[in-house]
Amino acid sequence: MPILEFQHVSKVYNNTTKALEDISFSIEEGEFVSVIGPSGAGKSTILRCVNRLIDATEGKIIYDGQNVMELNKRELRKVRTKTGMIFQHYNLVDRLSVVENVLHGKLGQKSTISGVAGHYSEEEKEQAFAILEELGLAEQAYKRCDALSGGQKQRVGIARAIMQQPKLILCDEPIASLDPKASKTIMDHLAQINRTKKITCIVNLHQVDVAMKYSERILGVAAGKIVFDGTPAELTQEKIHTIYQSSDQDLIIDMQGE
Incomplete structure (x- = not known):
């Protein structure tokens, strides 16, 4: 099917x-x-x-x-x-760090209160860092996204999509x-x-x-x-x-x- x-x-x-x-x-x-x-x-x-x-x-x-x-x-x-989505213009929150943007991939799976409060488990944080490692972005994890190059921003977009564990x-x-x-x-x-x-x-x-x-x-x-x-x-x-x-x-x- x-x-x-x-x-x-x-x-x-x-x-x-x-x-x-x-x-x-x-x-x-x-x-x-x-x-x-x-x-x-x-x-x-x-x-x-x-x-x-x-x-x-x-x-x-x-x-x-x-x-x-x-x-x-x-x-x-x-x-x-x-369903992960990767956009031409990245669609990131520039004022937030790389790892915070990646964790946003989990927002759709959380309650509204947890999402707004930014509550993420240790397991979710470890998963985000592992994905950043795979994409060669571990050293950029705490940088604001507006400090990145276009290619780095797009890799953050990919990492956010993978964080959803999409089909x-x-x-x-x-x-x-x-x-x-x-x-x-x-x-x-x-x-x-x-x-x-x-x-x-x-x-x-x-x-x-x-x-x-x-x-x-x-x-x-x-x-x-x-x-x-x-x-x-x-x-x-x-x-x-x-x-x-x-x-x-x-x-x-x-x-x-x-």
């Missing part, structure tokens, strides 16, 4: 703008899937519909056996606790704001997490070459529709052209052979 399934999902904004049109696909547990396509194609909308940061207009979204579109607030909160991590343009070296570090960490912790990863990317290097499977989105669903080996120049409606991506795929 797939961990995630979109069945004829559409999203219309303001009754006029079609962001998604009759999208259907399924993702198996443990897959590493990249979603590529031009800006405005609907990549972010797909991810945000999974945990209902955005509500789809039509269709079904089955996640871990539940139709998330039918859940009440309490049920939705449970779904969100098992699925959604990554919305996680390397769009980073330089190539930091981007490689982030993608290497995501691939390792997927491989060693068996956490399903869906990653929105602008970079076709990165998608081809790291993914088992690629979804190509254009104008709110899935126009490609296959392996990196199946992503030909012609199919890239179909996704982007341009030959500008030719240079990117040519780099693979260098």
Whole structure:
């Protein structure tokens, strides 16, 4: 049974703008899937519909056996606790320390009073430090997040997501704001997490070459529709052209052979 399934999902904004049109696909547990396509194609909308940061207009979204579109607030909160989210602009609390931001990954599993008071067990604190060690951030644990580089901030975002012990991590343009070296570090960490912790990863990317290097499977989105669903080996120049409606991506795929 797939961990995630979109069945004829559409999203219309303001009754006029079609962001998604009759999208259907399924993702198996443990897959590493990249979603590529031009800006405005609907990549972010797909991810945000999974945990209902955005509500789809039509269709079904089955996640871990539940139709998330039918859940009440309490049920939705449970779904969100098992769904990590990594954002392009990090979404951290800059005035707090690295380890405090990581511990925020547990907030969805706590009562409102415990969350506001910042009550964390010793076991949770040890877990946070272990994750920071894995991600090469142990020495930064007590630094404020606004003192970190972009790549370090994104690693904190990954650590916060892992802290949730999720079944699925959604990554919305996680390397769009980073330089190539930091981007490689982030993608290497995501691939390792997927491989060693068996956490399903869906990653929105602008970079076709990165998608081809790291993914088992690629979804190509254009104008709110899935126009490609296959392996990196199946992503030909012609199919890239179909996704982007341009030959500008030719240079990117040519780099693979260098």
